[in-house]
Amino acid sequence: MRSAPLSAGAALQAFAAELYPICRSITGAGVRQTLRLINRHIELDWHEVPSGTKVFDWEVPLEWNIEDAWVADADGRRVVDFNAHNLHILNYSEPVRTALGLEQLKPRLHTIPAHEDWIPYRTSYYHRQWGFCLRHRELASLRPGRYEVVVDSSLAPGSLSYAESVVPGRSRDEVLFFTHICHPSLANDNTSGMAIATALAAWIAAAPRRYSYRVVFAPGTIGSLCWLQRNRQRLGRIRHGLVLGLLADPAPFTYKRSRRGDCEIDRVVEYVTRSIDPRTRVMDFEPYGYDERQLCSPGFNLPVGRLTRSVNDGYPEYHSSADNLALMSASQLEQGLEACKQVIELLESNRRYINLSPRGEPRLGKRGLYGAMGGRSPADRERAMLWVLNQSDGSASLLDIAQRSGIGFPALKAVADELEKASLLRAARPARPSKPKKAAPARSVRRKRPDIRSTGRRK
Amino acid sequence: MRSAPLSAGAALQAFAAELYPICRSITGAGVRQTLRLINRHIELDWHEVPSGTKVFDWEVPLEWNIEDAWVADADGRRVVDFNAHNLHILNYSEPVRTALGLEQLKPRLHTIPAHEDWIPYRTSYYHRQWGFCLRHRELASLRPGRYEVVVDSSLAPGSLSYAESVVPGRSRDEVLFFTHICHPSLANDNTSGMAIATALAAWIAAAPRRYSYRVVFAPGTIGSLCWLQRNRQRLGRIRHGLVLGLLADPAPFTYKRSRRGDCEIDRVVEYVTRSIDPRTRVMDFEPYGYDERQLCSPGFNLPVGRLTRSVNDGYPEYHSSADNLALMSASQLEQGLEACKQVIELLESNRRYINLSPRGEPRLGKRGLYGAMGGRSPADRERAMLWVLNQSDGSASLLDIAQRSGIGFPALKAVADELEKASLLRAARPARPSKPKKAAPARSVRRKRPDIRSTGRRK
């Protein structure tokens, strides 16, 4: 992938396929293997948070690893086998080695009755138990009798892994991308998000920008909580953020607004995705979903929205073995990456300007910016200039002007650049976030919190 | 009625029927008899305001009482007879004993030409005159000739009567209900309001609540003005209010917003009545109607809406003898009472909460508040919890959350109670009213205003 750049949908799909078979969870070897694959493409700051670390109201659990697991019938035939599909194990199952009658076993067996051929994805991170997931058709075919059950897993002190790609910009203000890396062999959820976030981070790293960028790869819930705790002195710098996931299924985009609902990121993502695909759906924030649950909890309330195609719980294959590579398409992945890039470009360009000749229109003709002959309709470019000049009192952003005028953002950006060059316009200082927080240097924070280890930057 | 509780529609209807035949006016024996009947069911603070008392721009008029009134033809036959229907007399007619030709008499005779068989309801409280109301068909049948006219009424110094049921709560903040008691034999307008207000006051008195409650029974206009003057030092305590009337006719509910238009009472009554009957109509404030005219005048501008079914002037039988007991139904009355009770319950429960674990989601599972197995959709109750926790930064009320989430208020109230019990939530202090006023103790105000007599509490 390093030789063939990630920008093509095929490359995204190939990388997703590489990530798909790994048995991930919120801790353990699967997450680390995933991060290593990502790390091949981008530099990562890698963090390990030890088991037992208090994280707000939570605690990092024991690290879970698994070697093998099966249910075998009286003939020794493995009727459920972790080696066949890693969804077969209830994720985070404690180790067990026992034999049970079918009736005793059944409460440990999870299926989706409505989809007889799909294996469900089930977890039990915080309630210690074991169990298996299987096709309902398989469950139905189990005959009474005694079954051997083996879960060769371990729950032991270790750590939770997460990593981030950080690209400093001219400003310390940050744009945050966030994707969850804890789901085992589910394709859309979330090899799609991981592949796009990786390619996006590579693209970001290629050229420094106005904003600083941070792309976080972390296990859901406890992973984002660890990240929030680790970064809580620096959250005031986050000006815009986007959670990425479910970006390869056939549905059009769904943008879920931030909890605040009226952030710049909300307007920018809606504008970009609708311009790419008018079928884009925009939904209000709700406190169920991915890591926006934590990022937008009332104690943080970050300006973070979420971009997906289908939504969590919103497509039949969700959280089942049917969410496999066949559900994903290269073109959808590529369009998802494209949307993220355009969001960045729009955020970078979405300045507010000050008209330096605000009393009346400036004389554009003498600067070669306006046609020499009057009486005719102005050209589109001239009209765009009049809009930018008229609205540039420091309160309207280029996106505001685009939406008010109906003129496309790129055309306005182009004339704003020309007008700036002609000294008729200057960029206004960015508005400060509504609730500035003291920003402590990241490094000192790290030293102060020995409960969170950082293994530093790997490349 | 004391033995059979008022909650059933039949009891409401029976009480309305008891009130119906009384010849009420803004002063006099009819009002007092009405209050005595109400006083059988609930404790009342009874007030008498002497004739001549200045009340803002008004003055309490002479007390009006009537014994008999008729118009008799040359044969001595009573062609209009107060004994047959007390709408026959122009309410507040001065006494007269005379004989007149038909043409002289006619300007004193009021009918509804469009409804030949209905007697209109007409009054002349402040312009001294006499007159009769009759069916247009009867007027048409009067033959030329001399008519004897007798109005055996009195206009003499006395007092205006009003009464209120006051139930103190844990807070001095008050919820006000207001109903007019001045209309003679009109059923929907307003034996319906009187019956429901009486039953509501009885229900309120059965258990103390957060708010203090005040249910006022007063003659229209001059009665509410007397109440406002008498209570003007305490109006700042009124947090929510509702004028009740016209609650038994077949129409669905109509809620008329407060003059402010965006009070909590506006949202609560709309929510409750629409949930009871989706056909509920909501109308903006207008300065014509019942005592909201005075309560919402610009010098008071109280947070008071109005609940009716049909509106004043909005049904054909309005202010005529056709507004009789047949227009009313027990089920409509019962539903009206039910709506008022639900409004109270919602106001009592409509707290704003503070999430005590606001950084990220609290770990509900360890408190037994969330399912042990992950990967599945959250249960409705879990979803409700996430909503309450996410929104509880002290700014959103449970009703705000209900309307934003689409989850029913009772479900949110139930999980808020659970979360409060689990120390994850605490109620925020209620927001103070926008224009707090100094609240003087009621008793001292009474002493200071000798022009307003109070006969004290009767039971």
Place this chain on the structure above:
Amino acid sequence: MRSAPLSAGAALQAFAAELYPICRSITGAGVRQTLRLINRHIELDWHEVPSGTKVFDWEVPLEWNIEDAWVADADGRRVVDFNAHNLHILNYSEPVRTALGLEQLKPRLHTIPAHEDWIPYRTSYYHRQWGFCLRHRELASLRPGRYEVVVDSSLAPGSLSYAESVVPGRSRDEVLFFTHICHPSLANDNTSGMAIATALAAWIAAAPRRYSYRVVFAPGTIGSLCWLQRNRQRLGRIRHGLVLGLLADPAPFTYKRSRRGDCEIDRVVEYVTRSIDPRTRVMDFEPYGYDERQLCSPGFNLPVGRLTRSVNDGYPEYHSSADNLALMSASQLEQGLEACKQVIELLESNRRYINLSPRGEPRLGKRGLYGAMGGRSPADRERAMLWVLNQSDGSASLLDIAQRSGIGFPALKAVADELEKASLLRAARPARPSKPKKAAPARSVRRKRPDIRSTGRRK
């Protein structure tokens, strides 16, 4: 016209016809002749601004005058002749006397290919060149050969002329009307605006009002910039303004909102024009059009809207010889004038009032303002009184009340007058403009700016 008042559409049309043949431009004899014709009907303060005067980012150009211009073929036949139509000359053409082959000539010849029989209107105020405009059919018929070209024009130091009719009112707060006077033989654009503005100024002058009024007649762009510069210390006084133009074509009214979008003028003009013609279109501000471009530039941002019928660039005949007297109708002109008058009347009357008896309703009956008999529906006049009294806390204007109540403005104005007479209402002080500016006396400003000559008031 002085003997026959301008109020009739026929008079407006006659005056427009008188103005039509003049070859106007942004400077020169045509503008002065136009102002002299206007000056016959109204007093004018006349201003001359010398060539070379710096005006914000601009400069007053050399004065342009033209005696004759033609293109003649080899036979001496004038194939394009300024005497035939003054649109034939590219407005502001520099003098030339030459002979050219057809191919060399063609780039100087402007047509409208889509409308073969119309002569376009083209200008080149700031880029020195010469050219001719002609029918596309004429261009097509030109045979190869040599053509004599004569433009007998002059570009020489002189001045730009504009004038204004100023009628002081009781308040120094001003209402501004603005119309452009630079277009040569184009009828709708803008003899219609000039005729209506003249008649309006005459009507305004007939009676002093609350506001001061200023009707400005100025060349487009550079003319309004001169006016803005000359008056920049006094712009804070302008409370409402309206640019007038294109008011005689068959289309219904179009009101273009001020840049602010929520000014009183925006609501007033929309209310008035919709009540005259429900087909009235209202459009948001855009920075292309007439002198609202300058008046609403971000450095001034005046509360100025624009009233037209068709909009600039919005009808086929726009800026061509087809915009001639046949496009105009007397009734449209008359309706346009009527709209302006009603706007003034509404602005004058659109007071905010204080209810002087705000606690409860005042007793209207004892003042003879309310019917003596109760029980009936209130009369429309009574209902209007209740609305005005209820809303008059100093925050709602009569127009606010009209829009909230659905009662017509005139009816509300009538009862407000009655209530004021009855001492129940008093007018609130007008709200100050949001950005008050220091207002220097006009005369001293004139003295301080020797670069702008004023020839004083002519009558």
